[in-house]
Structure formats: C-alpha cells, structure tokens
Amino acid sequence: MTSALVVKEPYCNLILRGEKTLELRTSRLKKRGRILLVRKGSGLIVGAVELIGCIGPLQHSELLMLGARHKADPEVLLSNPQWNYCWELGNATSLRHPVRYRHPKGAQSWVTLDDQPQVLDEVNRQLLPAD
Template structure:
C-alpha cells in the first residue's frame, strides 16, 4: 500500500486555541459505521494531506455528530487490497466490484468520538468535502468536548461514588437552551473574561460562570449574550432547561 504526504506536505494547524476548525462531510451509512466503531477507513477518490483532529459532519443534516483524527492516507489501492481490507472500510463487494468504482484511497481515522448532542454549523455554498467551521460551531464543539473530558477526569470510582451517595447533595447541572439550540456554554459565552446576563438595559456581568448561571436560574426567563454564527454578540432567551450532555 502506498502512503501519501499530499504532494505539498501535510496540512497542520487544524486546531487553534483548542478549537477544531475544519469538518469532513461524510454520507450515511458510512458516518454511522465510523461513529459506532465499525470502520476506520474512509474511502475517497483521492488522497488527502490533512492530518489531525477534524469534525465529522453527517451529509445533508447541517450538523456535526462526532470528531476523529486523520492519521494517514493510503492509496491508490488495488482491487486485492480493497478486498483484503473489507473489515476496515466496510464497503461491500456489490459496490467495489462495479466498473465505475473509483474510491480507492483510504483516509485512516482514529480517536473517534461521537458527540452527545449534534452541533449545527453554517454550511457554505459549494462545500462538498471540507467545511471551515463558523465561530459559534467551533466554540460549541470545544465546549462539549471540554465538558466531556472534564466529566471523565472528575468522575470518581464507582465504589467511591456509592460510598458518598447518601451524603453528597444533588447539584443542578441543567443550563438554559435558546431556540436555535445553543446553550449558556461556559466556553462560548465568555467574552473578555465576563458573562453578560439579564434583561436588555439591565444586564449584569459576572467573571464567574457559576454565579452567572445562578443569576439566570432566578430570572423568570433566562437571558444571556452569546455570539451568533457570524461572531456578533446578541441576547437570546431560554426556551427550556436541560443538560448539554
């Protein structure tokens, strides 16, 4: 199998300031198989020089449903190599034996993570394979991944959790969600180190996320400022409360 560097060297810099900035569009059923861990070769008609973490976008939905790392690009693969590695790409012989089959390059994926909540993004006209993620999508993706990592690091062993169950008070982890699906996110809603919440004309700024969230809980209808997909900050109102997980 031939490994490729993309001709002009590998593209890096997909993550800036901890944010994944690029998304790969994948159709069903392939993206579902990737997220379920059933395949790690994404078959394409040409090589890629991209390496590192990318968002996984389900074609036609306008949403990010996972994240993965592109580890390598190999090809063009012979018929025998495609046949021998069917367990990696999960493309059936009824497809790759056709005369017009042209997807003979494998983009090898690793560290696949399925998102607990799909994230909407702004799809630019003409984008077919790659999408540059808008500011809000990047921030919400970063927030969700950060929350997942933090929960994993902070989660105590099962025995310790059981031992403290009777004495540990329940903490309300719910956050307000706006009509567009965004929520009061600790990362995305911080502007210059402050969270701005409250009614327009009587807004309050908090340097601490928990204090701002407590203030929102006391409002008849929670309202806060957050950036829209164009990066402009505006006030949104809660339509429900729930867990971002």
C-alpha cells in the same frame, strides 16, 4: 480544528462507533490530526475523528482485503473504481448533542468552519473532558 468532513450514512455512524477505520476517497490526503464529522444532508456536526494516515492508491483486490475496516460492499467498490485511497481514522468521538452549522454553498466533502466561531465553541465545549 476548523475542518469538517462530510460523510453519508450509514458510514458516519460506523466511524463514530469505531467500527469503520478507513474512509474510501478518490485522492491522497496529506492532512493529519483531529477533524470534525458532518452527517451528510443533516446540517449537523456529530463528532470528531483523528486523521492518522492515507493508504493508496490501492488495487481492487487490496480494497477487498480491507473490507472489514472500510465497510463498503464489494459491488460498491466495483462500481466506484475511482475510490482507491483509504484515509485512516481513529479515536472517534460522538458529540452528546449534535451542533447545527451553516453549510457553505458548493461544499461537498469538506467544510471550513473558521467563520462560525459560536459553532466551534459549542463543539469544543462538548469535546473537552468533563471535570
């Protein structure tokens, strides 16, 4: 697990609580499996989530019907017509203690953490089941 998705609030916390199971984005996603979550602007990894699938492209009416899962206001959907893909999320886990990482210059949606082994070690330690 070396990729982290950057998500702004309040959506990041909604994902971690399992209340938001669709993430609105502008493109199809082929990646599957567990990724880390970064709270936008914080410099912190706050949890992990499974990328299960991708739905779309969707029409505005279809997005409105999925509102309980993506949590975006209808006005936000209207003002952002490029958000027509829903990335399906599941099995969200919060870290007990958010982990500070070094944010690469220019990274906006995704952060690759391959060059930060100490950060990954700490995150993985927290994600492992307690004995």
